[in-house]
Amino acid sequence: MNMIAETQQSEIKAKPIVMFPRTDGSRVPYGVFSSDEVYELEQERIFRGPTWSFLGLEAEILKPGDYKSTFIGDTPVVMTRAEDGSLAAWVNRCAHRGAQVCRTARGNASSHTCVYHQWSFDSCGNLQGVPFRRGQKGMSGMPKDFDPKSHSLRQLRIDSYRGLVFATFSDSVVSLHDYIGAEMRPWLDRIFHKPIVYLGCTRQYSKSNWKLYLENVKDPYHASLLHLFHTTFNIFRVGMKARSIPDATHGLHSIITATKNQVETSAAYKDQGITSFDEGFKLKDPSILGQIQEFEEMTTNHIQPIFPQLVVQQIHNTLVARQLLAIGPSNFELIFHFFGYEDDTPELRAMRIKQANLVGPAGYISMEDTEATELVQRGTIRDATTSSVIEMSKDNPDQQDTLITENLIRKFWVGYQKLMGF
Amino acid sequence: MDTLRLWFEIHQLHERYVAALDNDQLEAWPQFFTEDCLYEIIPRENEDAGLPIGIIYCDSRNMLEDRVTSLRNANIFEEHSYRHMTSGLVITPLDENSVEAQSSYVVVQTKQDGESSVYQTGRYFDLMVNTDDGWHFRQRRVVYDTSRVQTLLATPI
Numbered sequence: 001m002n003m004i005a006e007t008q009q010s011e012i013k014a015k016p017i018v019m020f021p022r023t024d025g026s027r028v029p030y031g032v033f034s035s036d037e038v039y040e041l042e043q044e045r046i047f048r049g050p051t052w053s054f055l056g057l058e059a060e061i062l063k064p065g066d067y068k069s070t071f072i073g074d075t076p077v078v079m080t081r082a083e084d085g086s087l088a089a090w091v092n093r094c095a096h097r098g099a100q101v102c103r104t105a106r107g108n109a110s111s112h113t114c115v116y117h118q119w120s121f122d123s124c125g126n127l128q129g130v131p132f133r134r135g136q137k138g139m140s141g142m143p144k145d146f147d148p149k150s151h152s153l154r155q156l157r158i159d160s161y162r163g164l165v166f167a168t169f170s171d172s173v174v175s176l177h178d179y180i181g182a183e184m185r186p187w188l189d190r191i192f193h194k195p196i197v198y199l200g201c202t203r204q205y206s207k208s209n210w211k212l213y214l215e216n217v218k219d220p221y222h223a224s225l226l227h228l229f230h231t232t233f234n235i236f237r238v239g240m241k242a243r244s245i246p247d248a249t250h251g252l253h254s255i256i257t258a259t260k261n262q263v264e265t266s267a268a269y270k271d272q273g274i275t276s277f278d279e280g281f282k283l284k285d286p287s288i289l290g291q292i293q294e295f296e297e298m299t300t301n302h303i304q305p306i307f308p309q310l311v312v313q314q315i316h317n318t319l320v321a322r323q324l325l326a327i328g329p330s331n332f333e334l335i336f337h338f339f340g341y342e343d344d345t346p347e348l349r350a351m352r353i354k355q356a357n358l359v360g361p362a363g364y365i366s367m368e369d370t371e372a373t374e375l376v377q378r379g380t381i382r383d384a385t386t387s388s389v390i391e392m393s394k395d396n397p398d399q400q401d402t403l404i405t406e407n408l409i410r411k412f413w414v415g416y417q418k419l420m421g422f
Numbered sequence: 423m424d425t426l427r428l429w430f431e432i433h434q435l436h437e438r439y440v441a442a443l444d445n446d447q448l449e450a451w452p453q454f455f456t457e458d459c460l461y462e463i464i465p466r467e468n469e470d471a472g473l474p475i476g477i478i479y480c481d482s483r484n485m486l487e488d489r490v491t492s493l494r495n496a497n498i499f500e501e502h503s504y505r506h507m508t509s510g511l512v513i514t515p516l517d518e519n520s521v522e523a524q525s526s527y528v529v530v531q532t533k534q535d536g537e538s539s540v541y542q543t544g545r546y547f548d549l550m551v552n553t554d555d556g557w558h559f560r561q562r563r564v565v566y567d568t569s570r571v572q573t574l575l576a577t578p579i
Binding site for chain 2: 228
C-alpha cells in the first residue's frame with residue numbers, strides 16, 4: 001500500500017461517526033437516528049455497556065420454572081425463575097453451536113433443551129446434559145477433558161428493584177440500586193409500594209429510532225400540543241402542578257409528573273390562541289376519565305424513563321411498565337406491561353381495564369407518539385449532519401416545576417454523548 | 423325461522439358493518455351496537471392467557487360515539503383506509519332473538535405512500551340481539567393475532 005492510500009485510510013478511521021456541534025445537548029445531529037454505525041456502537045457501549053436493561057416484571061414469572069423471552073438491545077435473552085425462587089437471565093444462544101435454545105415467548109420449564117443436538121440447561125443456564133457425551137457402542141463421545149461447567153449459557157447479572165427485573169452484561173456497572181439513583185428511587189417506590197398483579201401486555205411497532213421515543217418521554221412540552229384529546233375534551237390544563245426532574249448523575253433517567261389543580265384554568269389556553277382548545281366537545285361517557293385516588297398526591301401523569309429500556313407510567317389509574325426495544329437503527333418496539341395491585345377493589349380493577357383506552361397503540365392520549373417519531377425519522381433520513389434545535393427553557397436549566405421545558409432532553413443527550421464517547 | 427335465513431341476516435349485519443368502516447362512515451359505526459354493549463380489541467396473547475388488557479374497551483354505545491368524536495376532532499394519525507376481508511362465519515342461535523357468532527378477518531391498510539399491507543388478522547366473537555330495529559351487536563370482541571400493532575390503531579376493526 002502506498003503512502004497516499006495509507007494516509008487516506010487513517011483519515012477515514014479518525015473521522016468520528018457523528019459530530020455533536022454543542023456540548024450542552026441542545027443540538028443533536030440527525031445521523032444518530034439512522035446510522036448503522038451508531039446503532040452498532042450503541043449495542044456495544046449502551047446495551048452491553050455499563051447499564052441495566054429492563055426485562056420484565058417479577059409478576060410475569062411467579063412460579064419456579066416460569067420464563068419469558070425478551071431482549072437486551074437486539075440480543076435475545078431469557079429471564080427465568082429458578083427452582084429456589086431466585087431470578088436468572090441468560091443469552092438465548094446454545095453454548096454448543098449457537099442455536100436459539102428457548103423458542104417460545106413464555107412458559108414454564110425445569111430445563112431448556114436446544115432442539116438441534118438436545119444439549120440441555122437448567123433454569124439458570126447451567127449445562128446439564130450432552131447426548132452421547134460418553135459415546136455409544138464403541139463410537140467415542142466428547143473428549144475426556146470436556147467440562148460441562150465451562151459450557152453454560154452466557155449468564156447475565158440480574159437484579160430486581162421492587163419487582164422490576166433488570167439485567168446487564170457488565171461486570172463493572174454499579175449495583176441496580178445505585179444505577180437507578182437517589183432522584184429516581186422515590187418515584188419508583190411510589191408506584192411499586194405493594195405487591196402487583198400482571199394484567200397483560202400490548203405491543204406497538206414503530207418505523208423510527210428508539211432514541212426518538214426516549215426524547216418523547218422526556219418532553220413534557222409536546223404533551224398538550226400533540227395529544228389534543230386532553231384539550232379537545234377539557235382534560236389537561238396548563239395550570240397543573242408539574243415536575244420535570246432529571247437523574248443527577250448522568251441525566252439519562254428522568255421523571256415528569258402532572259398533578260391536578262383545584263382551580264380550573266381553561267382560560268390559559270384560550271389566551272394563547274392554541275388551536276387545540278375547543279369548548280364544544282364533551283365526552284358522552286366521561287367514566288373513562290375518572291380517577292380513584294390511590295396515591296397521596298393526585299398525579300394524573302407520572303412518566304419515568306429508566307435508561308435504556310424502561311418507562312414507568314401512571315396515567316390516571318393505569319399502571320404500566322413500558323419496555324423499549326431497539327430493532328435496527330430505524331425501528332423500535334414498545335411493550336406495554338399493564339399491572340394493578342393485588343389488593344385492587346373490583347371497582348379499581350375495572351377502572352384500570354377501561355383506562356387502557358387512554359394508553360398503548362390505540363390510546364386516546366398516546367397513539368400520536370409513534371406517529372410523531374416516524375415523522376422525524378422520515379424527515380431526517382438524508383440529513384445526518386443537520387441538527388435538531390432543543391432550546392425551550394434553556395436559560396433556566398435548573399427549573400423543575402414546569403412542563404414547558406426541553407431540559408430533560410438536553411440532559412439526556414449530554415449523558416448519551418458521554419456514554420458513547422461522542 | 424330456518425337457519426339459512428338467520429345466517430343470511432347475520433351475514434348482512436356483518437357486511438354492513440364492514441362497509442361502514444371501509445368507506446369512512448365512522449359515524450354509522452356505533453349504530454350497529456345496542457346502547458348497552460361491549461366492544462373490545464384485545465391481543466390473542468392476552469386472551470389465551472386469560473388476561474384482561476386490550477387496546478380498546480368500550481362498555482357503552484356512548485363510549486363508541488366518543489371514540490368517533492375523538493378520531494374526527496382530536497387524534498392525529500396518517501390518513502389511511504381499510505379493506506376488511508371476512509370469512510368462516512359460524513353462528514350459534516341461543517334463543518329466538520339472540521345469536522352467537524365467530525368469524526375471521528384480515529384488514530388490509532393503505533397509507534399515504536400508496537402501499538397496501540396486511541395490517542391485522544384475527545377473529546370476531548359476537549353476541550347479537552334482534553331488536554325492533556333489526557339485529558345489533560350486544561358484544562363484539564375483536565381478538566387479534568397480529569400482536570405487534572404497526573404504528574398505531576385509529577380506525578376500529
